[in-house]
Amino acid sequence: MWRCPACGIVNSKDLVCNYCHAPAPAGSTTDPPFADWSLRQWYRFLRLVLAGLVCVVLGIWLMVDPNARENPKIFSASDLLLGLGVVLVGVILLGVGFLSMRRRKQS
Numbered sequence: 001m002w003r004c005p006a007c008g009i010v011n012s013k014d015l016v017c018n019y020c021h022a023p024a025p026a027g028s029t030t031d032p033p034f035a036d037w038s039l040r041q042w043y044r045f046l047r048l049v050l051a052g053l054v055c056v057v058l059g060i061w062l063m064v065d066p067n068a069r070e071n072p073k074i075f076s077a078s079d080l081l082l083g084l085g086v087v088l089v090g091v092i093l094l095g096v097g098f099l100s101m102r103r104r105k106q107s
């Protein structure tokens with residue numbers, strides 16, 4: 001992160017100001033969120049994201065695939081709630097994964 005000396009905008013990604021295109025002062029560094037991650041942090045993040053994606057896909061599949069229902073001919077509220085519940089768990093896992101990424105970025 002660096003603050004543009006010309007206009008005061010805080011930039012993180014480029015070494016040229018996003019707003020006025022002034023060059024970054026000497027010693028500025030770009031701030032890619034993953035650059036300083038250890039293997040363990042990557043593993044934890046990927047595991048959360050993968051688990052979240054699996055839950056979302058599974059939940060959608062539970063809602064869409066008639067064979068997953070108790071009675072394939074009827075789309076019941078319990079089928080819908082089960083699917084939505086699993087999707088919600090997946091979304092929460094994804095959220096936790098991306099929140100941990102953002103927390104890491106701020107530190």
Ligand SMILES: [Zn+2]
Pocket residue numbers: 004005006007008009017018019020021022
């Ligand atoms: Zn600027």
